[in-house]
Amino acid sequence: MVEPLKTKPWLSPLIHLSNNPISLVGMVFITTAVVAWLFVLPVEIREGASRPYLGILFFVILPLTFFLGLALVPLGIYLRKRSEVIRQIYPAEFPPISWENPDFRRLVKFLSVATIINVIVGGYYTHATVTYMDSSGFCGVTCHVMKPEYTAYLDSPHVRVPCVECHVGPGAQAQLRSKMSGVRQLVGMFTGNYPRPIPTPLKDLRPARDTCEQCHWPQKFGGYRLNVIDKFAEDEQNTPAKTVLIMRIGGGSMTTGIHGFHMKPGVVIEYRATKDRQVIPWVRYTEPNGRSTEYFTEDWDPTKADQFEYRVMDCLDCHTRPSHRFLLPHDAVDRALALNQIDRTLPWAKKKSLEILQADYRTTTEAEQKIPQAFVEFYRKQYPDLYQKRRADIERSAQALLAIFKRNVFPEMNVKWGTYPDHIGHMDFPGCFRCHDDAHKSKDGRAIRQDCNACHELLAVEETNPEILARLGIHE
Ligand code: HEC
Ligand code: HEC
Ligand code: HEC
Ligand code: HEC
Ligand code: HEC
Structure with missing residues (x-):
């Protein structure tokens, strides 16, 4: 016969009592947390620096799981003891701890199986979670x-x-x-x-130097770029037109153009702005030869300079939305009409689309119900014959309209049309014109210019058949 282990007298009752569902769940939590933590540990040590969200798992979720388990074990023990005492089945004495003790056997088996499963599943699962958390x-x-x-x-x-x-x-x-x-x-x-x-x-x-310029650098790209922008009138025919301009992007070997003037090596542009960066009363332009010029608006008061945020211009002062560009309704609808996602042969499609998009929707669900319905209803009521003949086109267009809304407006986050300003142009937000307004002047009277052909060459503005496109051999 095997000698029973010499153990403390309180251990046997504890093992008996811990055989209850609550304590067992607690033990699963504890082993899972420990095993997962051991799996994450090497990743955290090696790559933690480049994985910002891993810390949440490592420092918050796993420790919380561990302590939750730690709390469940004694809770289960306490409840089981109370129930056995009340039902008067609490044993007067306990068998010693040995393989013959069924409580002990069950507990050891349970913990072994749980740990093995944890190692197998946990190893794979932790890896997957770690990868996912930084995607x-x-x-x-x-x-x-x-x-x-x-x-x-x-x-x-x-x-x-x-x-x-x-x-x-x-x-x-x-x-x-x-x-x-x-x-x-x-x-x-x-x-x-x-x-x-x-x-x-x-x-x-981070400054753009450490982010954008890891992939792009101002010397590398640029030149001239032809932009052709489709426009549609708010009339019955949705009359199409085109705006054609050549952007003087600059950069590359060129030290002129938009990038050249702001970003060529040696140029430093400093400015002071209101909190939202929409109003810029003071700018200092330093050229590569060290000569610098201060430009400021008429009401600029140098003694109040500290009330304005100081910043050195970089990519992000123009490219505010390199990755999160939200369009305004007229732009978005023009694009959808150009791609025929909204059928441009439907009478009043542009005007109606704008009206429907700009109505107030408190939730996305509300928009999902009302937007397509409003569009379809318009044709059903006003153009019943057309509705009969072209129902599929109307319904497809109605869905495209809803897609525009869901791409640009998020009522749950209070992101509405125009919530986030885009600084790349000057049509919808002040953008370039925060400085280029002919009103920022130097002491000797020079201005940051608003010359319409300084940044782009306007070749056609909302023309129906721009001659320039025909000459360039660009046809529909
Ligand atoms: C990890 C690399 C990487 C980083 C970092 C990066 N970009 Fe880009 N960016 C790209 C690639 C690749 C493209 C080209 C995509 C294409 O041509 O479809 C691109 C395209 C662009 C374009 C042209 C878009 C267009 O409509 O043609 C702009 C503007 C731009 N990036 C600005 C930025 C700015 C500003 C930042 C910093 C906030 C930045 N990028 C950070 C890789 C990067
Ligand atoms: C003064 C404003 C301004 C600054 C500063 C600026 N850009 Fe631009 N960038 C523009 C404009 C304007 C365009 C053209 C956009 C258009 O045509 O719609 C452009 C175009 C681009 C393109 C597309 C180029 C192409 O050939 O299509 C990339 C990439 C780009 N910028 C990256 C950067 C990076 C990176 C920086 C910082 C080093 C930077 N820009 C700084 C205004 C700026
Ligand atoms: C090409 C660079 C780039 C990438 C990639 C990028 N962002 Fe941004 N993000 C920015 C810039 C630049 C701003 C700052 C806009 C500003 O200050 O006006 C910004 C702003 C934000 C904001 C603040 C709200 C807003 O709309 O301005 C959130 C939130 C955000 N980004 C989340 C994300 C998420 C989530 C991802 C990945 C799915 C992501 N970003 C990928 C460049 C990027
Ligand atoms: C923070 C202020 C500021 C903003 C914003 C700004 N610029 Fe400039 N820009 C300047 C200054 C300063 C100069 C140099 C003026 C000078 O001394 O001639 C300049 C010069 C230029 C020039 C060449 C000068 C000329 O008149 O021929 C171009 C082109 C230009 N900027 C384009 C842009 C574009 C495009 C944007 C918007 C995407 C923009 N800038 C936004 C400050 C700004
Ligand atoms: C400081 C640079 C700058 C100056 C000065 C400037 N623009 Fe622009 N403009 C831009 C940029 C950048 C865009 C492109 C915006 C974009 O890519 O979304 C643009 C776009 C446009 C567009 C096409 C936008 C559209 O969607 O229809 C028109 C039209 C236009 N500008 C007209 C003008 C006129 C008129 C003037 C003179 C009062 C002027 N611009 C002066 C930088 C400038």
Whole structure:
């Protein structure tokens, strides 16, 4: 016969009592947390710096699971003891701890099986979770807070660039900071305590040198680019027109053009702005030869300079929305008409679309119900014959209209038409004209110019058949 283990007298009752569902679940939590933590540990040590959200798993979720398990075990023991005492089945004495003791046997088997499963499943699962937590999908889908940005991102030239490339960038310090804010964001999400919409400009974004310029650099791209923009009138025929311009992007070997003037090596542009960066009363332009000029508006008061944010201009002062561009209704509808997603042969399609898009919808669900319905109803009532003949086209267009709404407006996050300004032009937001308004003057009377042909050459503005396109051999 095997000698029973010499054990403390309280251990046998404890083992008896811990054979209850609540304590067993607690033990599963504990083993899972420990096993998963051991799996994540090497990743956290090796790559934690480049994985901002891993900290949430490592420092928050796993420890919480562990302590939850730790609390469940004694709770189960306490409840079981109470129930056995009440039912008067609490044993007077306990068998010693040995393989003959059925309570002990069951517990050891249970823990062994749970641990083996944890190692097998946990190893794979932790790896998958770790990978997922730093993907763009995690940022965009799990944090529903970022749905507007994720939706726009999926439809952007940067869809293959992970969020963290722009939002974190390389360098240990940045990554530590981002890890802290990752944890803070998560807490905010659970408590529902986050701003809607997320306010911009983002103050803690890395300088473009550390993000954008890892992939793009101003010497590399540029030249002239022909832009042809489709427009449609708000009349019965949705009369089409085109705006044609050549952008003087510059850069490359050219030190002129838009990039050349702001970004060529040696140029420094400093400015002071209001909090939202929409009003810029003071600018200093330093040329590569060291000569600098201050430009300021008439009401600029140098003694109040400190009330304005100071910034050195970089890519992000023009490219505010490289990855999250939200369109305004007229642009979005023009694009959909040009691509015939909204059928442009439907009478009043443009005008009606704008009207419907700009109505007030409190939730996305409400928009899903009302937008397609309003569009279809219009034709059913006003053009019954047309409705009979072209029902499929009308319904397809109605869905395209809803798609525009869902791509650009997010009522749940208070992201409406025009919530986020885009600084790349000057038509919808002040953009370039925050400085280029002929009103920022130097002491000797020179101005930051608004000359219509300084940034682009306007070749045609909303013309029906621009002659220039025919000459360039561009036909529909
Ligand atoms: C190409 C670079 C780039 C990528 C990739 C990128 N972002 Fe951004 N993001 C920016 C810039 C620049 C801003 C700052 C806009 C401003 O300050 O006006 C920004 C702003 C934001 C904001 C603040 C709200 C807003 O719309 O301005 C959120 C939230 C955000 N990004 C989330 C994400 C998420 C989630 C992803 C990945 C799905 C992502 N970003 C990918 C560059 C990027
Ligand atoms: C990890 C690499 C990477 C980073 C970082 C990056 N980009 Fe890009 N960007 C690209 C690629 C690749 C393309 C080209 C996509 C294409 O041609 O379809 C692109 C395209 C662009 C375009 C042209 C879009 C168009 O409509 O033609 C602009 C503008 C741009 N990026 C600006 C930025 C800015 C501003 C930042 C910093 C906030 C940035 N990028 C960060 C890789 C990157
Ligand atoms: C003064 C404003 C301004 C600054 C600063 C600026 N850009 Fe641009 N960039 C533009 C404009 C305007 C365009 C043309 C957009 C258009 O045609 O719609 C452009 C175009 C681009 C393109 C597309 C080029 C092509 O050939 O199609 C890329 C890429 C780009 N910028 C990246 C950058 C990067 C990276 C930086 C920072 C080093 C930067 N830009 C700084 C205004 C600026
Ligand atoms: C923060 C202020 C500021 C903003 C915003 C700004 N610029 Fe400029 N820009 C300047 C300054 C300063 C100069 C140099 C003026 C000088 O000394 O001649 C300049 C010069 C230029 C020039 C060449 C000068 C000329 O008149 O021929 C072009 C082209 C240009 N900018 C395009 C743009 C475009 C396009 C945008 C918007 C996407 C933009 N800028 C936004 C400050 C700004
Ligand atoms: C400081 C640079 C700058 C100056 C000065 C400037 N523009 Fe522009 N403009 C731009 C940029 C950048 C875009 C492209 C915006 C985009 O890509 O969305 C643009 C776009 C346009 C467009 C096409 C936009 C559309 O969607 O229809 C028109 C039209 C236009 N500008 C007219 C003018 C006129 C008229 C003037 C003179 C009062 C002028 N611009 C002066 C930078 C400038």
